[in-house]
Amino acid sequence: MRLYTSFASVALSMDNGLALTPPMGWRSWNAFYLQIDQEMMEANIDMLADKGRTVGGVHKSLAEVGYSDAGLDDGWQACATGVNGSFHDHSGKPLINTTRFPSLKAMVAKAHSLGITAGWYGNNCDCGESGFDDAWVDHEMRGDVASTVELGFDSIKLDGCGQELNLTRWEELFNASGKAVMLENCHWGNDAPTLDWCPFHMFRSSPDITSTPASWSNMYLNLQTMNRFSAVSRPGCWAYPDMLETGNFQRYEEDRANFGAWAITSSPLILSLDLRNKSMVDRVWEVITNEEAIAVNQDWAGEPGGLVVSESPGYSGFPWLVACDAMDKAQRGWSYNNTAKRVQVGHSCLDHSYASHSDPGFLALAPCDPASTTQTFHYNQGALTPDGAQCVAPFSYQWHGGPGLSLQPCEEQMTDAHKDQHFSISGDGRIIHQNGQCVAAKASAPLQADLMQVWTKKLTGGKQGIFAINADKTTVHTVELALAPGVSYKVRDVWAQKDIGNAKGTLKLKVPHRDSAFVVLTPVAESLFFQ
Numbered sequence: 001m002r003l004y005t006s007f008a009s010v011a012l013s014m015d016n017g018l019a020l021t022p023p024m025g026w027r028s029w030n031a032f033y034l035q036i037d038q039e040m041m042e043a044n045i046d047m048l049a050d051k052g053r054t055v056g057g058v059h060k061s062l063a064e065v066g067y068s069d070a071g072l073d074d075g076w077q078a079c080a081t082g083v084n085g086s087f088h089d090h091s092g093k094p095l096i097n098t099t100r101f102p103s104l105k106a107m108v109a110k111a112h113s114l115g116i117t118a119g120w121y122g123n124n125c126d127c128g129e130s131g132f133d134d135a136w137v138d139h140e141m142r143g144d145v146a147s148t149v150e151l152g153f154d155s156i157k158l159d160g161c162g163q164e165l166n167l168t169r170w171e172e173l174f175n176a177s178g179k180a181v182m183l184e185n186c187h188w189g190n191d192a193p194t195l196d197w198c199p200f201h202m203f204r205s206s207p208d209i210t211s212t213p214a215s216w217s218n219m220y221l222n223l224q225t226m227n228r229f230s231a232v233s234r235p236g237c238w239a240y241p242d243m244l245e246t247g248n249f250q251r252y253e254e255d256r257a258n259f260g261a262w263a264i265t266s267s268p269l270i271l272s273l274d275l276r277n278k279s280m281v282d283r284v285w286e287v288i289t290n291e292e293a294i295a296v297n298q299d300w301a302g303e304p305g306g307l308v309v310s311e312s313p314g315y316s317g318f319p320w321l322v323a324c325d326a327m328d329k330a331q332r333g334w335s336y337n338n339t340a341k342r343v344q345v346g347h348s349c350l351d352h353s354y355a356s357h358s359d360p361g362f363l364a365l366a367p368c369d370p371a372s373t374t375q376t377f378h379y380n381q382g383a384l385t386p387d388g389a390q391c392v393a394p395f396s397y398q399w400h401g402g403p404g405l406s407l408q409p410c411e412e413q414m415t416d417a418h419k420d421q422h423f424s425i426s427g428d429g430r431i432i433h434q435n436g437q438c439v440a441a442k443a444s445a446p447l448q449a450d451l452m453q454v455w456t457k458k459l460t461g462g463k464q465g466i467f468a469i470n471a472d473k474t475t476v477h478t479v480e481l482a483l484a485p486g487v488s489y490k491v492r493d494v495w496a497q498k499d500i501g502n503a504k505g506t507l508k509l510k511v512p513h514r515d516s517a518f519v520v521l522t523p524v525a526e527s528l529f530f531q
Contacts, residue, residue, distance in 0.1 A: 015236065016175070016180040016181075017180060018180055018181075018182045018201055018236070019182055019201035019202060019235070019236050019237075019238060020235045020236060021235070021298045021300065022202075022238050022266050022267060022268045022269060022297055022298060023069065023155075023182065023201070023202060023238070023268040023269075023270070024066040024067050024068065024069070024268065024269045024270070024294075025067050025068060025069030025070060025071060025117075025119065025268075025269075025270050025271070026044060026048060026062070026067055026069070026070050026071065026270065026271040026272065026275065027070075027071035027072075027073055027119065027157070027243055027270050027271075027272050028040075028041065028044070028071065028072055028073045028075075028272070029073035029074065029243065029272060030209070030243050030245060030248060030272030030273070031044075031248075031272050031273055031274040032075075032274070033074075033075070034074060034075040034126055035075070036072070036073070036075045036076075036100075037100040037101065038100065038101045038102060038103070038104070038107050040276075041070070041072055041107055042107055042110055043275075043276050044070065044274070044275045044276065045070045045107075045110060045111050045114065045116060046114070047062070047275035047276060047281075048061065048062045048063045048067055048068070048070055048114070048116055048275065049061050049062075049063050049114040049115070049116060050062075051064075053281075053282075053285055053289075055289045055291065056291070060289070062271075062275075062288070062289070063114070063115060063116050065288075065289050065291065065294065066269070066294055066298075067269070067271060067288075068115065068116055068117060069116065069117045069118070069119050069154065069155060069182075070111050070116050070117070070118055070119065071118075071119030071120070071121070071155065071157060071270070072104075072107075072118070072119065072120055072121060073121045073157065074121055074124050074125055074126045074159070075097075075100070075126060076096055076097060076100070076101050076104070076120075076121070077094060077095065077096065077097060077124055077126070077127065078095040078096060078097045078098075079097075079126065079127035080127060081095050082095050083136075084131075084132070086129045086132070086140070087124070087127060087129070088129075088140045088143060089143075091143060092139040092140050092141075092142055092143025092144075092146075093143040093144075093146065093147050094122075094140075094143065094144055094147055104120075104151050105150075105151050105152060108151055108152040108153060109152065112152065117154035117155065118152065118153050118154055118155075119153060119154065119155035119156060119157065119182075120148055120151070120153040120155070120156045120157070121156065121157045121159065122144050122148075122156050122157070122158050122159070122164065123158050123159045123160065123161060123162040123163075123164040123165065124159060124161060124162060125159050125161035125162075128161035128162045129162045129163060130162065130163060132163055137163045137164060138169070140164060141164050141166075141169060141170065141173060142173060144164070145170075145173040145174055145177055146177075148174075148177075148181060149177045149178075149179050149181070153181070154181060154182065155181060155182035155183070155184065156181060156182075156183060156184070157184040157186050158170060158183060158184060158185060158186055158187075158200070159186045159187075160186060160187040160188055160190065165187070165191070167183075167185055167187075167191055167199045167200055168199045170183060170199065170200075171183065171199030171200070182201045182202075183199070183200040183201055183202075184200060184201065184202045184203070184204075184240075185200040185202070185203035185204060186204045187203070187204060188204050188206065188207050188208070189204060189205055189206055189207070189225060189228075191203075192205075192229060192232070193232050193237050194232065195231075195232060198232075198236070198237035200237070201236055201237065201238065202237070202238040202239075202240045202268050203229075203237070203238070203239060203240060204240055204241070204242060205222075205225040205226055205228065205229050205239045205240060205241050206221075206222040206225040206241040206242055207222070207242075207397070208242060209222050209241070209242035209243060209245055210245075214245035214248035214249040214250075214254070214258075215245075215359070216249070216254055216359055216471070216514060217359035217360045219245055219254075219258050219261075220359075220449055220469075220471055221360065221397050221447060221449055222241035222242055223241055223261045223262075223265070223469075224307075224447040224448055224449050225241055225447075226239055226241055226265045226267065226304075226306075227306055227307045227448065230265075230303070230304055230305070230306040233265075233266060233304040234304070235300055238266060238267065238268055238304075239265070239266075239267065239304065240267050240268045240270075241262070241265075241267060243270045243271070243272035244258060244259060244262055244269060244270060244271055244272060244288075245258050245272070246258050246259045246271065246273070246284050246287060246288055247271070247273030247280050247281065247283070247284045247288075248272075248273055251514065252283060252284070252287075253512065253514055253515040253516075254514050254515075255283070255284050255287055256284075256287045256495065256515075256516065257469055257514065257515055257516040259284075259287050259288065259290075259293065260293060260467050260469070260494070260495075260516045260518045261455070261467065261469055261516070262297070263293045263294065263296050263297040263467070263518075264296060264297075264305045264455045264456070264457050264465055264467035264518070265304060265305045265306075265455060265457070266297060266300070266304035266305055266457065267297070269294070269297060271288060290494065290495070290497065292492070292494045292497055292520070293494050293495075293518065296457060296459065296465040296494065296518075296520065299457075299459045299460055299465075300460075301458045301459050301460045302458060303457070303458055304457070305455055305456065305457030305465065305467075306455065306456065306457075307448065307453060307454075307455050308454050308455065308456050309452070309453060309454035309468075309479060309481075310444055310445070310448040310449075310450040310452075310453045311450050311451070311452050311453075311479075312354070312364065312445060312450040312451040312452065313451065313452065313477060314366065315351070315354060315364045315365060315366050315451075316347075316348045316365045316366055316367055317348060317364070317365040317441050317442055317443050317444075318362060318363070318364050318365060318404060318441075318442055318443075318444065318445045318446065319350065319363055319364075319365065319404065319405045319439050319440070319441060319442075320403070320404055320405075320439070320440050320441075320442050320446060321394050321403045321404070321405065321433055321435075321437040321438070321439060321440075322437060322438060322439075322440045323437060323438070324430070324432065324436065324437060324438040325438070328438075328440060330440040330441050330442060331430055331438045331439065331440045332428065332429045332430060333345050333346060333429050333441075334425065334429050334430060334431045334439065335425075335429065336377075336379055336425050338379070340370065341376045341377055341378055341379075342368065342375055342376070342377070343377050343379075343384065343431075344368060345365065345441050346441075347367060347368060348365040348366060348367060348368060348441070349365065349366060349367075349368040349369070349372075349375040350363055350364075350365065350375065350377060350384075350392075351363065351364050351365060351366040351372070351374050351375050352364075352374050352375075352386055352390075352407055353366070353372075353374035355406070355407060356473070356474070357451060357472045357473055357474060357475065358449075358451055358471050358472060358473060359471075359473070360395060360397075360406065360449070361406055361407065362395060362404045362405065362406055362445055362446060362449075363392065363404070363405040363406060363407065364445075365441060374386075377392070379425070382421075382422040382423055382424060382434075383410065383421050383422065383423075384423060385410055386407070388410065389409065389410060390407035390408065390409065390410060391407065391408060391409070391410040391411070391421040392405055392406075392407060392421065392423065393405070393406060393407070393408040393420045393421045394406075394420055394433065394435075395446065397446070397447060403446065404445065404446035405439070408420075408421070420434070420435075422434040423439075449471070450471070451470065451471050451472045451475075451477065452468070452469075452470055452471070452472070452477045452479060452511070453468070453469050453471070454466065454467070454468045454469075454479055454481065454509075455467045455468075455469070459520070461522075462522070462523050463520055463521060463522050463523075464520070464521045465494075465518075465519075465520050466481070466507070466509070466517075466518070466519050466520070466521065467516060467517070467518050468509045468511050468516060468517045468518075469511070469515075469516045470511040470512065470513055470514065470515055470516070471514070472513050472514070473513055473514060474513055475513055476510060476511065476512050476513060477510075477511055478508055478509065478510045478511070479508070479509050479511070480506055480507070480508050481506060481507045481508075481509070482505070482506055483503060483504065483505060483506060483507055483521075485505070487504065487523055487524070488502050488503070488504045488523070488524040489502060489503050489504070489507075489521040489522060489523055489524060490502055490521070490522045490524060491503050491507070491519050491520075491521060492519060492520040492521075492522065493517075493518070493519055494518035494519060494520060495516075495517075495518050500519075502524065503521070507519075507521070
């Protein structure tokens, strides 16, 4: 492959001087969900300021490394105690569960005394409000802004569950308050910015990430949504695939892969592990305080970082469900061999071995092999099944690409509610799903969530960050990258924080299963351009 860069257009964003680099901090949700109170918040704030560990041989706190904002997520409100079952009073101000949070103002003051800013949460999902007219919703929004300022909060995450969805109105109200407050658009990829509209500082590119335990599949799919927004993610308006799960995975290698993926894409780095858990923090300390990885994240040379390689070694493609199109050659040429029990298109057969390598377990296409046991599918009453227990069904990740096909437990009866597993094979070489879509053979996995990926980011000083991630559960993969001709590069291993030699012409990265490689290239010549 050839590495290349482009220059992002100058674009507008909410201009109050905040979030000029990707925000860093900690937020309560993935660690505690709704089981959060003021004591727990203050204990984690203390841990952000704690200097009991070292970074590069020097005692430093997480706040000094950059994690200087502590965010309280959902669970602070007094549900159904306000006007018409809301959690707002007649003045429009939010009602706080004072049993769990005796004084949010004191909590914020504690954070400030430690040099840490404090974040809040609005348009809540727990006991989300609905059924109110526009005038009342605006009244609540004005009350929320007033309380945010009065309590001293410095940032607020605006979720997508209630009726307070007008992000432009939020910007207007906060600008009118006279206090610079950082706004997070948590509308799960909806209401995303354009090049001339961004009334917030960071925006969710994805659905919620899954925690306790962290899910590799969910993390990896959330990462893929960042490519969709690479053209609009910029200083003051950062794309964000949700909080980091680093610390919540079962394996150290998965923890650092998550961190590196967020770093290379200029995502906000928001921790969400229980900082009181000494063994957990000790395990990932060298990852979350890796100042070289953080430097890549915080650097801005005109673009946020993007996907340049996505491949699945050993597979020839993937089946997708798409709108039927008689002119689309990718939807034709399918056949079912009732003797061999094979679903075939060209020289490739439907194969379910991909699920043993990767989560999510997409069905894939592989060169047809008569000896393969993973290419056998029985076709009975519209259902395709390898074993009678698992049936072929659509796999979709909300609105972000796909759907692909996966194996799911077979339904006992093909009722109207369970026709996701019903396919017909037409005489003209098409496989048609019950919903009217057709199966098409494509080169990449749904959402481009292939087994092996390389993401790159142009850095200042002519440097380049390169991050390779291997989603394979069992197999080591090597990727070879073509570098600009005639130029030598010093190669710096970000994870090891040491130089590992020079490269010229090509760069090979060997990546263990469910792990990553992270390097920075520095041109030995006076200047470097990736072409």
